[in-house]
Amino acid sequence: MNEIELTKSLINYKSITPENDGVLEFLENELTAIGFNCKRYKFTDKNTPDVDNLYAKFGNEEPNFCFGGHTDVVPIGDESAWSFDPFKGSENKGKIYGRGSSDMKSAIAAFICAAREFINSNKFKGSISMLITNDEEGPAINGTKKVLDKIYSEGEKIASCLVGEPTSPKNLGEMIKIGRRGSLMATINITGKQGHVAYPQWNLNPIEPLNKIIHELNSLKLDEGSEEFPPSNIEFVNISSSEGATNVVPNNASAQLNIRFNTDHTSEDLQKLIGEIVEKFTKNSDYKSQVDFYCTAEPFLTQRGKFTSIIKKSVDEITGLDSDLSTTGGTSDARFFKDYCEVVEFGLVGKSAHQIDENVEIEDISKLKNIYKNILKNYFN
Ligand SMILES: [Zn+2]
The missing domain is CATH 3.40.630.10 (Zn peptidases)
Incomplete structure (x- = not known):
């Protein structure tokens, strides 16, 4: 043949x-x-x-x-x-x-x-x-x-x-x-305290720190790229919060992101970086946070x-x-x-x-x- x-x-x-x-x-x-x-x-x-x-x-x-x-x-x-x-x-x-x-x-x-x-x-x-x-x-x-x-x-x-x-x-x-390039996915989950929107003193809105975390990650410049690679980029692909009526502060809020990264980074370094930023906006507070990672490829x-x-x-x-x-x-x-x-x-x-x-x-x-x-x-x- x-x-x-x-x-x-x-x-x-x-x-x-x-x-x-x-x-x-x-x-x-x-x-x-x-x-x-x-x-x-x-x-x-x-x-x-x-x-x-x-x-x-x-x-x-x-x-x-x-x-x-x-x-x-x-x-x-x-x-x-x-x-x-x-x-x-x-x-x-x-x-x-x-x-x-x-x-x-x-x-x-x-x-x-x-x-x-x-x-x-x-x-x-x-x-x-x-x-x-x-x-x-x-x-x-x-x-x-x-x-x-x-x-x-x-x-x-x-x-x-x-x-x-x-x-x-x-x-x-x-x-x-x-x-x-490598590929790393992360899901950031923030837990606050659910409650009535009219009484913020009794609630803890998880969207507030999540919003700051997203903003900070989106403002990062991971690298300039190199002769062989384009710059690494972070893309958020999903944001959601626990269901509720329009007058309810949600208990949880989460965001998912995907990073395509070049050989300036390893997935381990990036996980550490994301962990530190999440920590920065949730420490010394009653918020709880969890980040799950999934790396499908190193660069x-x-x-x-x-x-x-x-x-x-x-x-x-x-x-x-x-x-x-x-x-x-x-x-x-x-x-x-x-x-x-x-x-x-x-x-x-x-x-x-x-x-x-x-x-x-x-x-x-x-x-x-x-x-x-x-x-x-x-x-x-
Ligand atoms: Zn194929």
């Missing part, structure tokens, strides 16, 4: 996160036929669904170049709004339509075909591996992170990783991601150097463009790889990812295969 046929075959599997629907078995067969050694890892954790993962490796020598990807897709939404069957891989006017076509089944197909062509026509010292999870679009608890922990405990080592997520805003090859940056140069050169040689090394956008599984090896992200145009009528330019899939093959060639040279 070439990369186009392979993309269509992958779209046929209804691998809506966390269901695998046989897509990993299919990949295992394809990779085994090329000579990859395949291992499956199924992980469980309380409160999250069980997830199946695949680690496949060709060769045993170092360095080990790993492709990171996911076969799970987001739900299709309103099926009647789709112009094509979301699980058929229909071709129309130079595009393939279907859930996962852009994010990111075609990148997996492109990498498999690139690896096969490279292996069949080159002698090289090293190994090529693929870590494919079915838990990237879900909680990401039983996916890439656990596979990495497990294979490293078995003595496995990865030298460099390319995550094949869509990275190009408009045209294939415009952008390579070399880092990402990371792969320093510009040999690896990033190889990737950029390999991309630009095929597209003729001058690709941008960027740290913009949301998080991906690169946040887990970064604890083990150098990592960059490069894949297709992500415009239609997660949308109704998700699609990919057929021409781009073959171009991406050629780019991936060129990366392997330049990496192992």
